[in-house]
Amino acid sequence: MIQITNKADCCGCTACASVCAHHAISMEPDAMGFLYPKVDTDKCTECGLCEKVCAFNPNYDRSLNLPEPQIYAARHKDMHEIETSRSGAAFIAISDYVLEQGGVVYGAGYTEHFRVVHKRATSKEERNEFKGSKYVQSDLKDIFPQVKADLKQGLTVLFSGTPCQTAGLASYIGKRLREKLILVDIVCHGVPAPYIWRDYLVYLEKKYKQPIVEVNFRDKSRIGWNGHIESFIFQDGSKKEFNTYTYLFYRHIMLRPSCSKCHYTNFNRPSDFTLADYWGWEKLSPDFNKDNKGCSLLFVNTEKGLEIFEKRKEELNYLATTQELCIQPNLQHPSKFDTQWIDFEKRYEKQGFIAVAKRYGNLGWRYKYNKLKNKTKRILKK
Template identity: 55%
Template structure:
């Protein structure tokens, strides 16, 4: 039976719940909305599969290349760049899968901008996966759906945080599914913020504006450029407001506990390719992103990833570089969890969102006073 002594030992990947033959494990939210496995002991047969499949440890399966191939990449279609977070390499990679009649899994929204993994069979459906989502996604039954797709002989792309991709690889290996047509993309992840804080943040700004949010852009480069970290919210009256939700994100005060204990914050990736913003691109070529529209970092981690990139090279501009030019903090070590993170959660559970917003210093100023100024 799966056990862990503290929350930092679970990343919430759902591999244990997916593999359980008796459906004895369900993913249940904690006080901040992070999902953790809960075992129904009346259903559990103590087969040990949930323990065996868990890959949130230093023994996770790593991809072929000990040192990845490194590229700066921009899509040749400028409209794809303008509507994507960085250089739109994900669009080129996923187009190849879709054009082969395959399936693309990525993060979209359900309900009122609740982040979940979704299944796309068309480019229009896939386009919902564009852009950053600064909140942990709900994987639900996606691993089981991918198993079924692969068994039908379909090409499948799965994109997610490295802990999610590692969980998927372990799950499929344990149940002995042919993964020849599976292509995996992970992200250089800074950490996953709390779903309930995102939910309450939306509620707060809607009450201040007295209107519903109709669209969200976590990193709106159309307003402030690619390098900026500002969100925009479009309301039902078509007005657009920029805010500072990313200040909470960067503080690490609402991250999942496991983010401070991440085993994947290095160059040994659990995926075929890794994508991210390419910070420091100007050290490679001063003209490559001169328009500040965005450029993707692409790490090729496996022979399959190399093959995949070869298939899409005609759709992108790219420059080959090396590891020294691409190292970001989260390719070297995990994010530091804020020292008041536990107190933040305790205060949130007891006293609510507005209380924690006002209590935690600059957090209160940015979240409340600045928002008040720009939308009143």
């Protein structure tokens, strides 16, 4: 049976729970809201399938991969799609192909109070909820079996997620049903804690004494694509911008422990396509994204991916690029955690969100003091 003695060894993909025919494994949250498998030993038959299906290791399946990915800078030709997407809307071009074939698309959306979950879409309107970055680990409850059921019915299925999620799904589905499964992963920075996001929303709603009705983790409407501004629309229609959650995210202090040893931070991806922001697009072409609306980095990793790209490339403006011109940290190594990340989790468990946001974030006097100190140092150097 699967036993997690070190949290860094589990990415929470749910493959082990999904493969268990005896329903002996449930996914239970820890103090940060990260889900881990828990085995009911009374139901477990010790068949070993849960251990066999786990793909969070250096030996994840790459048997369908091209010798090297074909890599592109890409932007959708429809400006509305770019403006309403996080980057260049390459995901829209790919997922439109699946929906137009009568297939289904799975991606990260929202349920009650903006809790991030994976959802199933059969129309472009439903799929549009998957646009935009969501800097929280999504809940995959019951999604893997749903994907398998769709494939058994002969449907074409696109699943988008982090590379650990796509690797887990591919292992769970198996090669027999893989033909009609299209996997899309992202160049992942690491997944933040669900409970931190939950408590942050509660904090904002209490502060402004009204519910939040819309969230945007990276709003590019005001300063463009390369900025990182959180925006929230409240019940009275007011829109407010913050960076408290973003500040904690970039400190690498609230990420899932497994992100510190991610096995997928390379060019040998576990999916048919890989998507990311294309940072450094200027090296390829100074005019390609000159309006600063957004530019996708697109890897085509498999023969299946090549076939789909050939059918959809007319929807895109694209330029071929190289690994050297698109390299970024999370294609080289896992995110390096803040040295205080363990202390952060312990303090959060004991004292709650506001306490850690003040001590490690930008809400308290420490942040203001350090900001003033750094500003003084810069002035004195001049």
